[in-house]
Amino acid sequence: MAQVLTFIGKGGVGCTTMAIAAAKKLAQQGERVLLASQDPSPVVGLLLGHEVGTEPQTIAPNLSAVQFSSPDLMTRVWEDEVKAREAQYVRFPLLRNVYGQELGLFPGMDSALALYQIRTYNQSNQYDVIVYDGAADLNTLRTLGIPDTGSWYLRRFRNVLLESDLGKAIAPFIQPLSSAILNVSWSWDNFADQPTQETQDLLDEGKTAIANPQRVLTYLVTDASPAAIATAQYYWGSAQQVGLSVGGVLWNQATPTDDQVRAFLPIPSTPVPTLAGGDWDAIANPLPNFRDTDHIPRPLTIDTASRQVRVFLPGFDKKQVKLTQYGPELTIEAGDQRRNIFLPPPLSGQPVKGAKFQDHYLIISL
Numbered sequence: 001m002a003q004v005l006t007f008i009g010k011g012g013v014g015c016t017t018m019a020i021a022a023a024k025k026l027a028q029q030g031e032r033v034l035l036a037s038q039d040p041s042p043v044v045g046l047l048l049g050h051e052v053g054t055e056p057q058t059i060a061p062n063l064s065a066v067q068f069s070s071p072d073l074m075t076r077v078w079e080d081e082v083k084a085r086e087a088q089y090v091r092f093p094l095l096r097n098v099y100g101q102e103l104g105l106f107p108g109m110d111s112a113l114a115l116y117q118i119r120t121y122n123q124s125n126q127y128d129v130i131v132y133d134g135a136a137d138l139n140t141l142r143t144l145g146i147p148d149t150g151s152w153y154l155r156r157f158r159n160v161l162l163e164s165d166l167g168k169a170i171a172p173f174i175q176p177l178s179s180a181i182l183n184v185s186w187s188w189d190n191f192a193d194q195p196t197q198e199t200q201d202l203l204d205e206g207k208t209a210i211a212n213p214q215r216v217l218t219y220l221v222t223d224a225s226p227a228a229i230a231t232a233q234y235y236w237g238s239a240q241q242v243g244l245s246v247g248g249v250l251w252n253q254a255t256p257t258d259d260q261v262r263a264f265l266p267i268p269s270t271p272v273p274t275l276a277g278g279d280w281d282a283i284a285n286p287l288p289n290f291r292d293t294d295h296i297p298r299p300l301t302i303d304t305a306s307r308q309v310r311v312f313l314p315g316f317d318k319k320q321v322k323l324t325q326y327g328p329e330l331t332i333e334a335g336d337q338r339r340n341i342f343l344p345p346p347l348s349g350q351p352v353k354g355a356k357f358q359d360h361y362l363i364i365s366l
Contacts, residue, residue: 002034002122003214005290006132007250008140008239009221010231014252015136017275017283018221020047023131025284027063031128034121035065038114038134049278056121064127068117070110076117111135111143119206129290136221138238138336144216145242145337147206152340154203211300213245213293220246220264224254233263234335237315240299241337247296248288264314266297297360304346309364311341318357323364325352330364 005022007015016039023035034056037044044067045052050059056066114134121130134140142149209215218239222232232249239246248268249256255271270288301310313321313334322333328348330341343350343366350366357363 001125001209001215002127002130003290004118004122004130004132004209004216006134006136006140006144006216006218007221008136008218008232008235010228011137013221013223013228014272015221016044016047016133018219018250018252018272018287019131019133020044021272021275021280021283022287022290023063023065023129024060024280025287026129026131026290027060028284031062032126033063034127034130035063036068036114036118036121036130036132037065038068038110038132040067040069044133066121068110068114070113074109074113111139112146115143115146115206138235140218141235141238141242141244141337144210144218144244147203147210148243148339151203151207152342155342207243210243213247213296214291217245217247217290217293217296219288219290220249221252222249222254223252224256229260229263233315235315236264236267237313238335238337240312240314241332241334241339243299243339245293245296245299247290247293250287266295268295300341302341302344302347304344307347307350307366309341309343309347309366311362311364312360313357313362314360321357321362323352323355323362332362 005019007018007022009015016037019035019037023033027033035044035048037052044065048059048065050065052059052065052067054067054069054072056064058064111134114132118130118132121127132140134143220232220236222228236246246267248270249264251269251271253272253274256269261269268288270286272286273282275283297312299312302308303310309330311332313332316334320334324331324333328343330343330352332339332341342348347366352364352366354365355362
């Protein structure tokens with residue numbers, strides 16, 4: 001499986017530049033690289049000096065590039081996935097006269113489509129690294145957080161339906177209705193499991209990938225301006241809320257002071273010079289080893305033996321972090337993001353006995 005590498009930071013600090021430089025460096029090292037851009041403008045093509053289309057094309061040895069087109073991706077998903085599922089389950093097709101080319105896009109859908117396409121390219125085994133040049137902001141983080149958030153919704157609302165009076169009332173009708181309308185015959189017991197299992201497996205696959213920095217990794221990008229530094233720190237903590245590993249900080253056109261370096265410890269800081277005259281090697285050479293992930297703090301650690309949960313939340317102080325417990329799960333709010341932590345059986349349902357914020361960690365005792 002490929003490593004997905006992305007960059008986040010305040011607008012204008014050079015995330016696209018870092019993505020291109022990283023793609024070039026990795027390709028020169030012999031990695032098979034796909035540079036995937038979500039920017040529909042011609043900027044990426046101009047920077048690369050090569051036209052980029054909606055299908056991957058080789059632009060240099062070991063380096064391919066593709067530009068996501070949301071309408072095109074919507075068409076593919078509708079025709080290849082939605083209609084395929086309809087044909088699999090529904091005896092009388094309902095969507096045959098609805099075409100993907102007709103469908104519009106709702107806000108935020110383009111990010112989910114990009115995630116779907118990245119997964120498709122990943123499964124092709126044609127690439128060792130996919131460098132994703134996305135929105136480079138909270139939208140990118142929320143996109144990468146879709147597996148975790150979606151898994152929670154699926155798990156929780158499935159249980160709500162199973163335990164509700166409505167669920168109990170419709171249970172006797174599931175088998176005759178499914179036999180009459182669908183290509184399968186479900187009882188109430190397997191109706192609650194089978195239709196959602198494929199989706200749950202897909203989301204679990206995404207969660208496993210996000211939790212592994214060898215599979216998904218991001219780097220912060222900033223310059224020397226206070227606003228850019230503050231944004232990078234905020235995104236650092238926000239990335240932990242979706243379980244995403246942050247490998248380091250790239251200081252574009254800046255050399256950080258000792259205090260600025262310390263502000264981002266324990267992840268390393270790397271100064272990157274200005275791109276001049278199209279000399280990409282001058283930017284690519286100082287970039288870190290993106291395969292080196294041993295130094296990265298884990299966003300979440302659950303120690304069942306000591307009955308302790310450690311959540312890495314840099315960029316926030318204790319006043320910005322809120323911990324609540326509803327039923328078997330813990331909910332952590334930091335910034336404008338919320339994370340639900342599903343505890344393993346030895347700790348599930350145990351009340352919180354104490355919590356403290358220390359050295360960027362929220363430490364919870366159960």
